[in-house]
Amino acid sequence: MNRTLPQSILLYTTLVVVICILLFPVYWMVITSLAPSNALRSFPPQFWPQNPQWQTYTNLIFNTDMPRWLMNSALVAVVATGISMLVSVLAAYSLSRYTMKGGEAVGLFILMSKMLPATMLIIPLFGIFRNLGLMGSLWSLIIAHATAIVPFATWMLKGYFDSIPQELEQAAQVDGCTPWGALFRVILPVSAPGLAATALYGFVLSWADYLYARTFLANAAGNWTANVGIATFKGEYQTDWNVIMAASLLAALPIMIAYLFLQRYLVGGLTAGAGK
Amino acid sequence: MSELSQSRTAVAAPRRSSGLFGIDLASPKHANKLGYLLLAPAALLILAILVYPMLLAIDISFHDVKFATLSFGASEYTLANYQKLFSSPDFWNAIRVTGQLLLVVTTISMAVGMGTALLVNQQFRGRSFARMLIALPWAIPEVVAVVTWVWILDASFGVLNWILIKIGLVGGPVSWFSSPGTAFSAVTMVMVWKGYPFISIMILAGLQSIPEEYYQAAKVDGANVFQRFFWVTIPCIAPVLGVTLILTVLWVFRDFSIIYVLTGGGPVGATETLAIMTYEEAFNFFRMGYASSIGVVTLIICAVISAFLVKKTSHAIY
Amino acid sequence: MQKTMIASAALTLLLATTSLAQAETLKFLTWQLTEDTYGPWWEAVIAKFEETHPGDTVEATQIARQDFADTMMTQFAGGSPPDIVHLASFEYQPFAANGWLEDLGPWIEKAGLDLDGWAGQNLCTWEATTRCINLQYFAYIMGVNTALLEEAGLDVPKGWDEFIAAARALTKDVDGDGITDIYGTGLHLASGNNYINDMLNFVLDAGGSWTTPDGKPAFDTPEMVVAIDHWATLIREGLVPADTTGGDARQLFVEGKVAMRIENPGLAGVIETSASEEMKPNLTLVASPFDPPVGGASAIIGIPSEIPDERKQKVWDFIAIATSPEMQELFSEIVGAPAPRPGSVTEAVLASTPEYGLVVEAMEKAAAAGVDRVPVGLETHYNELASIVREEIQRMIIENRTAEDTAAVLQERVSALQ
Structure with missing residues (x-):
């Protein structure tokens, strides 16, 4: 199928926006899981973990x-x-x-x-x-x-x-x-x-x-x-x-x-x- | 839907087979016996684990008992549960809520499912990756998904309120589960999120079975993109849409954990569906007989609706 | 001390006579195993039981509190109850009403267990028989964040007027983004019967009660109208985080985001184990602002009526250990609140824990006022009562009704339960 450039841009933009909205909860699971527990209930929320707490996972797996x-x-x-x-x-x-x-x-x-x-x-x-x-x-x-x-x-x-x-x-x-x-x-x-x-x-x-x-x-x-x-x-x-x-x-x-x-x-x- | 409404005719019996239990199962005379034999394990499993408990539950619904026993006719039969049910405003409220939820959730998730399926049915680079992402919520267990949403929607510390306030959509934090309207919206939102991926997968499957020539022909006839959608796409995927619709309707009808974890049916009964009411009566208020009568009514309503939908959609096929 | 020794000796003798029976595994479901305070106590009881019953084991399983009653209900209804029955004091009644719990009278008599003065034990009487033994009796105290109080220039509040004034002063949007960051207090507002447990603070303070002493609903009294109004005020004015469970409220208190929390004395243990080092000095326990404080039995232990007699004997042995002076003293020490057996708080424990006097005082106040969370006449309808009260309060707030109207509707709906 042949598409003009504006059509392609429209398609990809739509895709990215739709996927971002639909997958936000999954993203938020990941972010929350990596945050230190005392930083969870404060504003503004952290959208990217400054200090990812990988030990939450290692604790779950080993302890x-x-x-x-x-x-x-x-x-x-x-x-x-x-x-x-x-x-x-x-x-x-x-x-x-x-x-x-x-x-x-x-x-x-x-x-x-x-x-x-x-x-x-x-x-x-x-x-x-x-x-x-x-x-x-x-x-x-x-x-x-x-x-x-x-x-x-x-x-x-x-x-x-x-x-x-x-x-x-x-x-x-x-x-x-x-x-x-x-x-x-x-x-x-x-x-x-x-x-x-x-x-x-x-x-x-x-x-x-x-x-x-x-x-x-x-x-x-x-x-x-x-x-x-x-x-x-x-x-x-x-x-x-x-x-x-x-x-x-x-x-x-x-x-x-x-x-x-x-x-x-x-x-x-x-x-x-x-x-x- | 054709599998459900139309039986296969003219089955040629397989030939030349060695016998099983000394019977030549391949001979036309005994062919059906093999058919039954193959069906037997499935039938036994379903009879023991689905039908028998269902009959027990139906039996319990005719007894005025608080706690269930595991035998038929353990006490006197009575219609008391049903009389109480039909005169209870809570029941009619639950019917209304279930109906509303059914309408809203089914419509929105079908729309989202259709939209996303059409989107990832386009030809573009990275298409299979996009398809995977779109359907990802399907792979997340329901309990896990709901717990995540509870956290996102948290009235005091949830991220959604923060985002809505930043964008300027709301003036202050929304207590999602404290008022009927927002609680209903929250339940709808989560159910759509959990429900659309399966619809999307099913519709995508349907879309891929449409031969490209149909579109070419429609184009030659001068049909624009909307005409093509309504005159080619929709009729071609009608059977898939029918099946998907029935499965979605039944899912909304029976689903319990999403609503139970989010709102528990509240506030003031705004999200109290038949499934929630059944559970509450059985496990919180310990009235098994009454709860079973709600279950039986749910079953009957489901049966009527699906019979209706089966008829409608098989109509669309021919 | 001598009494303790005699009791232990009697116990050992009793155990010796039964240890010949076949080795068995006793199933025990509880919601307290993973809690920092009760968990170690149960482990001690189990260890003692296994030590005195060679070959026998106790298989303890943690079930989440919110799933607990459902789970127990299914186990009993399906005919395979756990051997050791552990239930909240306000949820055991339907089990007793259905004949699922053994009459403990003969067992108590045989073992010579003296339940005189045993806190909260009257609740275990069901239709003139003893169906359980009370394991916990609590009265509520209040946790306050002294740093926040000082910042607002407030003293620890006493009575409703000071409490609501403090709650208003302490609720703050610190960074001006339109979202409240610190709440005056926190309540259990989610579903479940903790809703009415928390609300009872305000009911008792206003001089009301759920039912009259002879078991008739008492929702349309002037005191009740005041209580409903107080409770709704806290929610309407946004002085509490919305939709939280009591556990959430407690955790927010520990994190410094809720300034005051009226709770059972288990709060002390939670501060000890989960508060950060910077936060700990700010969190102090004081007496409940309300008089009398909420109090009452909170968890019971019993024997299922359907299991074989030899098994019942073993379960009784387990109960005997849990209620022995030794274990009751240990309970008072680990849990941070007095065990129900009279005299189980030792001088050493009293001296070592500063809040202890506070807790004991609250318990005495509650007991003197005859307070219990389970309303007379509505024992088997506790879940429904909680659900109705919560629903009508929600309706009151959503539809902006008056406390009088809500009280009248509640009276009508609750009367229909009986």
Whole structure:
């Protein structure tokens, strides 16, 4: 596309202004996290740290349970995403390739699951996990997250599979592949962008959870996730915004990095999944 | 939306497969069995972790209990919770607030999402970097985002008040959470900030699936940039817009942590949505039965709205 | 001293008889573990328990105060309560009402624990049975920034008139940018029941109370109207930072941005640990300007009714240690306020801490006036009471209503709770 110089200037100016406004909160997190705690509540605010306090970060990493909480978050997110991907791939393939009674209802049902207020489910879920003996274990969180991911993931992947011509696996089966073989050796490799997008979505969903984690893991501090841990930094009597912001950035960083690498798949994967 | 409203017809059964459990699943007769088998794990998970608790919650809503028990029909069934709910001014206030929030947040975040998507859909150097930055707030966990905003909006020491005063937009510091109007604006602002990136990503996905030839053809026909937007872009991404709209609406409806942390539903109920009311009744005032009845009503309203939207948007496709 | 020894001996004997039971882990949720004052005390209690119960351990977990009641509620409702029940005195009632707390009467009798004169213990009586043991009894004192007072040429205020005059004089926009930099005082204005805890200062000062002694709401009394007016005045005139929690207000006081803060005696510990070296000399504790000061039970300990009997025995042992003379003395020393057990403030502690006399005096005043934060007749509705009062005061300020109107609406809404 050819653009005149004024048009280019207009475009870049708009971009810079829009990004500055939209990302100001992120910038402010960084600035606050580096400020000394006694300089936070004074005016004029410092927009650039004169004396960056890196020890806020080193303290968090070496003197608190933050690394452990981050590990737990990562473990839960990876396993929950893995399980839900497996389950969703099978379900989506089934919905995409087979005509079944009630197949239509499944679509609406998936939407239904996005309507349940989480606060309404908390107490019944708590009882269920207790009966299963999973209370306080990371498995309770993994299962709850996987369940939250599966409906949307199935729906995204079904859209993606629908866009793959059936001739592809028919050809493979003529060559002697089983239906499983066709799915794993032909369909999945072709669907890589869709899988990546769905996995990223699941990972973000799991990583961002606070309500479930706080409820199921309250009793087991060793298993806390990053979000639950951060909440304890806001004490009854003390609020050190610099520490909270630093911890928050550490918690947001892994997703930002994952997003950095996978974002191009996200757009591509959603094109098929949602747009079609 | 076509996946939701239209079932696939004419599925050719895969041929030549070895059997599973001794059944030739590839034969047309048994093909559907494999279909059900593949669906089973997802169905089981959803039944156990979503449907069963939901049924329990519905059951609780018909009991006049303060605390939930984990069995059906533990005490006498009654409609008391629903009677109380429909005669409570708080409930109708919550419906009104939820409606307003839905309208305002959805409109603004769709607009911001659309605007940013169109912006980064242009050809320019550093485009993928810009795309990443635009969608960055999506990657920040909600609790973290809200805590950050609480700090930015702090009435006495927040940076936003300082900026607004310096620019001259306000005469003195705004106590964001002390008056109904500003509290509603603050909630709207934070929800839009957390909600627009996903919309932007979805719309961008839609935009990229539009063949360039459509625009060329429209240009040849003499359509200007606005005409092209309304006659090419919008119809082409209508399905994406539909899906995005439904997901956004459901998110605003159910979201709890943003409002709860920012305002707790106040002041004087100005930001008290159904989700907040459910939580307060259940966990602050210990009235599980009543809280569940609010949850059930929320569920029904969500179902009606999404059924309506599904119909509308699938209409737009054909 | 001899009494202490006998009690310890009895305790040891009691523990010896139970140590044969299987080794167990007792779960304990608290909001005080990471606090500079209570944290070390709990650690001492736990260490003592583990020492006397070889093999048994206590797994203590910190839960943020604002999430605490929800968390406990979910744990109990879901059927897996913590073994050692720790709750704020104003939030235990719904748990007791639901039959979730063990009747401690038989345990107390068996152990021969004498609760006569035990501060705040009357609050633990629920439907004529003892459902908990009170662990903290406080009366409020005031922290003042003497540098700011001197700068404004003020003495430490006494009574409402002097207090409001001081608050007005101390609230300042130092650099003229249109934003207040220093506030006269700070209040808990966020949601949560600390809202009415803080407001009670002004209610008691005006001679009012939330309910009559027989448990009927008393919001439409002339005293209450005055109290509501005083409270709203501080907010309307911007003499307090907006929307803060009590914790924020306390921290701002420590940073020198709030000049006066009426608080529980834990303030001393916070000044000690979080104030900068330059700030410390300016921050002084004085008696509350109001008479009687707010006081009352503040945290309780109990046993869940649903756990097995051997486990209950161990939890009781834990409670016995926490309430033992030794630990109660330690509490008085570490926390900076007297523990509920009579006579747990030793001469040494009294001599070593200058504010101690102040705290004891405030407690005696509050106790003599029969003050408690939990209103009679509304015990199980404390959260709702706080939420209603906060909402109506907000309405009063937003819609510019009079204190009389607000008092009348409050009376009506609170009456509907019962």
